[in-house]
Amino acid sequence: MKNEVLELRREGIFCPAGDFYIDPRGKVDRALITHAHSDHGRPGHNSYLCSDTCKSLLKIRIGKDAVVESLPFGEKIKIGNSLVSFHPAGHILGSAQIRVEVNGRVWVVSGDYKPQEDQTCEPFELLKCNGFITECTFGLPVYRWLPEEKIHQQINEWWLENKQDDKPSLLFSYSLGKAQRVLAGLRKEIGSIYVHSAVYPFLEHYEQAGIKLPQVMKIERGKEYDFNGSIIIAPPAVEDSTWTRKFRSARKGFASGWMAIRGARRRRNLDRGFILSDHADWNGLIDVIKGTGAEEIKVTHGNGDALTRYLGEQGMNCSILSGASIRGEEEE
Numbered sequence: 001m002k003n004e005v006l007e008l009r010r011e012g013i014f015c016p017a018g019d020f021y022i023d024p025r026g027k028v029d030r031a032l033i034t035h036a037h038s039d040h041g042r043p044g045h046n047s048y049l050c051s052d053t054c055k056s057l058l059k060i061r062i063g064k065d066a067v068v069e070s071l072p073f074g075e076k077i078k079i080g081n082s083l084v085s086f087h088p089a090g091h092i093l094g095s096a097q098i099r100v101e102v103n104g105r106v107w108v109v110s111g112d113y114k115p116q117e118d119q120t121c122e123p124f125e126l127l128k129c130n131g132f133i134t135e136c137t138f139g140l141p142v143y144r145w146l147p148e149e150k151i152h153q154q155i156n157e158w159w160l161e162n163k164q165d166d167k168p169s170l171l172f173s174y175s176l177g178k179a180q181r182v183l184a185g186l187r188k189e190i191g192s193i194y195v196h197s198a199v200y201p202f203l204e205h206y207e208q209a210g211i212k213l214p215q216v217m218k219i220e221r222g223k224e225y226d227f228n229g230s231i232i233i234a235p236p237a238v239e240d241s242t243w244t245r246k247f248r249s250a251r252k253g254f255a256s257g258w259m260a261i262r263g264a265r266r267r268r269n270l271d272r273g274f275i276l277s278d279h280a281d282w283n284g285l286i287d288v289i290k291g292t293g294a295e296e297i298k299v300t301h302g303n304g305d306a307l308t309r310y311l312g313e314q315g316m317n318c319s320i321l322s323g324a325s326i327r328g329e330e331e332e
C-alpha cells in the first residue's frame, strides 16, 4: 500500500507527511497507538501519542517511564503536514480509530473496533473517509454476536447454578477490556467476585474513567480463600498453569468471540463458552465499512478473504493489506 496519506513500511503503517507510524511493529521514533492491547501498543518506541483514556492503560503495558502524550477524542492536531485526530473505536476503554488528513484526503486506521454496545468503553464513532484500513478478526458470516446483556445474563445464570452446586466459577477472559466488560455485567448479589492479579491493575483506571465496576478481591499468592459459590475472573494465559490447579473443583468457562466456533470449547476442556467479543462481527464489519463511504478499503488482522470477496462482489474496492500480520487467537 502506498497512497498520498499512508504507506506500508517494514515497521508498519507510516504517514510520510507527518513522519509517524500507527501501531508499529518495529521500533520507531514516533508511534501513534490505537489502543493498549499488546499487539498494538508495543514497548520500545521513542515517543507515543494515544487517546487520553488510553494513556494510563498503555503505560501499564509499555512501562511508566515511556514518553506518552495524549489527546482528547475528536481534537485535531497538526503533525508535520498532516492533520490527526483520535475517535472512539468501541473496542476497549480508550481505543481509537486514527483519522489522518493530508491535502484534503482522509484515511482512517480503525485499530480493533466494534459498533456493538459496551458499557465499559466510549461508543464507536462512524467516520467518513476516502480510505479505510479495517481489522477483520471475525470476518466470516458465522460470527454474529448477541446483545451483550444476553451474554451477561447467561454468565450470571451459569454462576448462580454453579453456586447452588457449591462450586466456584472460573471464567477466563482477556485481562484488559474483556475482563472489565464481564465484571461490569456481574450481579454482585450472587456472591463474591475474585480477580487474578493480571486483571487487577487495570481496574482503578476504569473507575477513574467513570466506568462502574463491582467490588472485587484480588487473589494474592500464598493466601487461602474459600472460593465456593464465588466467581473468579482470570486471563486465558493461566488456563494450563499451576495457578489454575487450585480450582480443580471449579466449573470453567471462557468469554470470547472464538467460542462461536464449534469445538473450541471442547478442545480447551471448558464447561461453558460465552460468545462475547470486543471486535465487530460479520454484520458489524460490513455496516461500518459501507458507512464510512470509503473508496478504498484495506483489510488487516485476520483472514480477510471472505470479506474482500463479499465486498468486491458488491463493486467495492477492497483488498488485503499486504505484509500485514495475520493474527492468531491470543489477543482479543
Ligand SMILES: [Zn+2]
Binding pocket: 035, 037, 040, 091, 112, 331, 332
Ligand atoms: Zn485489541
